[in-house]
Amino acid sequence: MPFRFSIAVAFLLACSLFPTALAAENTDQPISADFVLQDGTIVDGTGGEPYQGSVAVRDDKIIAVGKFTPGEVKRTIDCRGLVICPGFIDLHNHSDSTILTPETRDSRCYLTQGCTTLVTGNCGGGPIEVGKYYDELAAQGIGVNVAHLLPQGSLRGEVIGQTRRAPNDTELQKMQSLADTAMQEGAWGMSTGLQYVPGSYADTAELVAIASRIAKQGGFYASHMRDESDELLEAVEETIEIGRQANLPVHVSHFKSSKRRNWGKVRAAAHVIEEARKNGVRVTADQYPYTASSTSIMAMLLSDKEREGGNQATAERLKNPTEAARLRPYVAEALAARDRVMIASSKQQPDWVGMLIREVAAAEKREPIDIAMEILLDASAQGVNFSMDEGDVRYVMMLPWVATASDGSVKIDDGSRPHPRSFGTFPRKIGRYAIQDKVLPLAAAIRSASGLPADILGMTDRGYVRTDQVADLVVFDPVELQDNATYQEPFQPSQGVRWVLVNGKLAIDNGELLETLAGKPLRRDSGGE
Template sequence: MLVTTFSKAQKADILIKNGKIVDGTGNSWFLGDIAVKDGKIVAKGHLDSWTAPKTIDATGLIVSPGFIDVHTHMEDLEKKDPEAKNFIFDGVTTVITGNCGTSRTDIKKYLDYLDNLKMSINMATLVGHNDVRKAVMGTANRTPTEEELQQMEAIVEKGMQDGAVGFSTGLIYIPGTYSKTDEVVRLAKAAAKYKGVYASHIRSEGDSVAIAVNEAIDIARQAKMPVEISHYKIVGEQNWGRSKETVPLIIKAREEGIDATIDQYPYTASSTNMGTMLPSWALADGKDSIVARLANPAIRKRITNFMLKGLKKRGKEHFSYAVVANYKPDKSYNGKSIEEVNTMLGKAHTAEEEASTVMDMMSNGGSSMVFHGMCEEDVKTIMQYPYNMFASDGGVRVMGEGVPHPRSYGTNARVLGKYVREQKVIGLEEAIRRMTSLPAQKFQLKNIGLLCEGYNADLTLFDEKTINDLSTYDNPHQYSVGVKYVVVNGKLTVNDGKHTGERNGRTLKRGV
């Protein structure tokens, strides 16, 4: 009888056979099988007695938990492609949005909207300081009153009650840059009450980077909460090499007992809005005020001086490092540096004229930009820190729209191709740990990020010999290659390299 019981076939929905299983813990790969049923991983090991209507021969493929991208900007982009193909083909099955202080302020409404939309990936969100501040005090360049602070606290608390996973800041952006540390601490405490994470785009990633890292750590210390420093980097030629100074600040914070971790996208260019090229005082009080300031010759002169000073610090003569990603009034600007745009417009080949071109573009609503300002050595130093996870800082992309930073398409494939396989900066199992269980642990996302029985069946199967990012700065609209199968909550979303059209993602709420 024992024999009968033993040989009795067990049924799964999907059976993955003979894969190299990398379970997300950082442990070595092993050869084995995985059974998926009713959205869960139900068995792992040598599953000879199992059958399923769908069997995947994973011979030669890595079987890993679906990747978790903790730093994205999805707001308004989800509906452009609910299949989220740029993420899915990069192996990503879960993203966290609401970063850099930008989020919806009504988290319940947003999560309901996402549940209705049904995406191919799971999504969680933070509640963002900039939008909370805007809701209460617009883009005023001043300290909030006690009453305004309480109103902001109430929005953050409500967001946390509605399921946000934490509180984010973008302290270089308007209006977050107008806040003092005390204000951020007060609002972070409102999220800490609900055990949220403090995720920060810190006040400087260039000249004042060490002070900014310490401010983020201090906010976590005061608010008694975990901190995630977003897209850890060193910007500006004059600062290159300083990751050797800033990574130890994280190590020191952890030694002190502060749960500090970081994330990174594996590129030497950043991407953000054009406004970051201007002094923050020039961008207060809304569009009309900005346009009025930019029409005033004396103010233009002050802004030009500010911009030229920054350029000189970088040791550059032209704004060649700043490339237009998506300028809505004129698509012919896209993909060109400010220096090139300026020349295209027939203006004199001087940095002053280029600064003036930037201000003219700002008067027309500005643009998203790609800034080439980091060095490979810092990227690698940061990558080698074990509590650094990989995150795109991207969003859903639509084929052919603008010339965006390639990170939205290629972050994970680039780590696995360029940095793991080719350059051996870190090992495969280590890279996968940082794409899966580390982000899940940090943001308290339950039952994902590991290949364990009972966990949700989010899986990425890829060929470690061919996985690669194809997206480049010049030609960004290319999906990564090498991801062969993706399963999201038990449903096959990529089958033999093709998106099945399945949209089985769900929203993930704090602690659920």
């Protein structure tokens, strides 16, 4: 790989010019440690310049950084030519249930990316009994840390059901009480999925009423907004208004502008956010570095107004010829705006998996709308929507208040064709966009995956390479770091991550995945421990 090699050599030569003892202990006393990551290029999560140095770890803490004298050390890892950085924090993850299964609890597809913490409960879906969820994670053992958000959609479903109506006073008070309990049990904030039933049935006032309770206990509000395409600006304004009225930080999940006719609109949305930030509203966002999104095909092609009762109930209604005929024009319009929808999974039509809807139609000599109506009968069918502009993706990743997040989940190959982000997000952002294409500096790319998400969460003991931080650390080879997962081969692991420490224990040793299960649930009420 001569091109990548030359890039990496230039990077390492540049790093060699940086100071060798920034943020160092500068002590003459020998440091005894379990591990010393020796003589690497430290990129510490602050966004500051990389520098040469070493990192000492004892038990689960970083005890020295920079230049120091090693004492008794159980293991020294030679990091010459390698980068030492904080473990990555995935602010937007959907591993709520899969991380509890034996096949995927080790989280290997994230460890091989350098990810050491996943934030679950996103898009308004997931467990609402936060204490019980954390207890289950602790009891069964997990490969990475998990921090959980209270999912507003599941909360509303628990209290009101899947019905499209406003809550009465008793129901609203019940949701507020459950939100109080969730925060007391260690939730870091609340998420919404305002394109998904039943969370989408909440109006702004209802969201403010619950978010205000989150604010009282120091949490934040993360939103999959009502719209990410034609009404993107209005959706951003609503998110900001919730922050103003509830007096809490707000966060835009997977920030983008979808559909070709909206390409470029994300710049106007970013301007709205930056104006709000200037006026004192705490607004941040996250992004996955791909031009395709993924969700249920039902959510792609039918509005929430037509999905009352949930996907399964909607699929049952579509079996009625009269209802199908009524919805057909709406589906056709949605399909026309999304001309490249790939079927990622389908229990009813497994032969269509990995194909665009229009490719299936051509192969079967049918119209795309007919294929779409048929796939909608499979309530669980997932799709990948190629709907974003590469220029927009690059613009968003350069914004200093945008974190990197996958919107994926822990997975193993099951024959489906999911979005490759679960296997490639972090190496793609750092290896491809920062090191290779130089879209943003390496230090900025690493901050977007470590220090920034820690700051957004209010997680004070992780996200940085500094003394007294928990030893969630990554060592990677800048020559080799890259994503390998594609839309047709989405289960290919990333390469280039050499060592990963989770809570001071090795999870990857010289590229080899260990069955350490060193992760733990992170309860906010005890500082992330």
